[in-house]
Amino acid sequence: MMTESDIVNGCKKGRREAQRALYDALATHLMAIAVRYMGNHEDAQDVLQDALVKAYLSFDQFTWKGEGSLQAWLHRIVVNTAVSQLRQRQHLPDVVNIDSVPEHEEQLDAGEVAHIDTDTILSMVAALPMGYRTVFNMHCIDGYSHRDIARQLGINEGTSSSQLSRARAILAHKIKEYINQHTS
């Protein structure tokens, strides 16, 4: 089995077996990131394809800094590719019924949230309206600041912040409903 270091060296030389090993090791994880951003499997697969091709072709720009650095680099490429594709769709407005957005964020019990399986959580995040979903993913899951989000999405920081509040309110409401349905 190839180590991460072997994979990096092989990919730098354009060796197909190293590229395939990287794909086998990380593609499902990267696919989950793409699904979170794109909201559906088909678009996510296109993003993953573009991101991996981009990564393989620009491997000489990557410097290995120990275990995990490769995954972090690919994570950034998938996020950037997804955000880039979403920005191309920005002229399409989010169709959000304003009445469906809760005015306040529900108070959730962390213990109860922890019992919800990962796929359900992921599908709830993926079901958020595109703009809210992007900001929520970038800020709450991938750790971007509002400043970075504003710069990457071409919006101002206030918009980023308000979209995050609405995203959290919608997600908390959905989780609350899910907990109520499954505990009653």
Next chain:
Amino acid sequence: MSSPSQHNNPEWIDIVAHKAQQAGQPIDEQLWQRIEQKLPATRRRRPWLWWSAAAATAAAIIALAITTRPARIDDTSSEVIAQATQPTTASSILQEAYTQSPHHTLAIHTQSPLPSQKKVKVGVETTTPVDGTHATTPVAPIHEREQDRDTINTTSSQQQNHSPSASHKSQLADNNTQISIHRTQFKENDSHFNISLYGSGNLLAQNGTQAVQRPILMAMGNGRFIEAQAVTHYHYNHHIPLNVGIMVSKSLPHNLTAGIGVNYARYSSEVSADLERFDQTVQFIGIPVALQWRFWNYRRLSAYVGAEAMAERCVAVDRGDEQVDVPKRIQWSVHGMAGLQLDITQHLGLFVEPKVSHYATEFTLPTARNEHPLTFNLKMGVNISF
């Protein structure tokens, strides 16, 4: 990018983030194949290339070994032109003989005085200059000329086979050594046909670009579509092309040589455009026809100039995952060259040939040879004459 927990999120969001970060999603099986198609082809190992090179080298060594065998000297037709009885005078005899016939082939035959009767033959050959400027006698044309050979025989007292006179026999009986120089003659093989095996490549790798227009449908704000042209700019990084071939030629009067052959050419390029990157390989088989004029000879070196015309047919195009029809049009080209040949033996020569080429027929795919009207190549090979 910072850790999500640094944003002071409520605890439930950290749990959601943690679950999302650990998640995995299934992937369609065809995804890897689609990715692979977008990647440049891995350089395949081609063992046949190495085997071909090894076979060619072996053939060259065998040819060299056969053609460099020392020529058999016909003692019966020899003529004594100098002799001596002391071994120490061998060098002076050789020098004397060389002075008499500086452009003739000299050979020393030594027959050992040891009881084992072991015979040792040592041949030293010099080639008579073709232009005859240093010859003491006029030199006939190369096809008709008979080349002289002088032989120095050192014979022991027990070996009297080649002693030309009784006085020598008495000297040999005293266990002295007799040295005699014989002039023997052999006829040089006529060189009517030549076979040349060669390889050549461009002196410089080249780059180029190509803009390709493709029709697309663009959505208008009113819900209608209009047809537009999308332009993709391809950048070509051409590798040094490979040309190999074989040519059979015949010597003609006036130092002319006419030949015909088969040529294989392979042009590979790395093509990139936006996110696309792939390899392009175009292969041609051609029939060259050449005429050369040998204008200068000096010892084993000769120089020539020539012209060549070639008709080629594209036999294969490999261009990433794109389906490309192989162009069927015959490709015409003309070439001019100047060459230098070094004769290793009577039958084997090495040549190097700078060459300028013009490919007259337009070819739809950019390759190293059609980026500029003229390309400069260097051709090298082996010439076998018989």
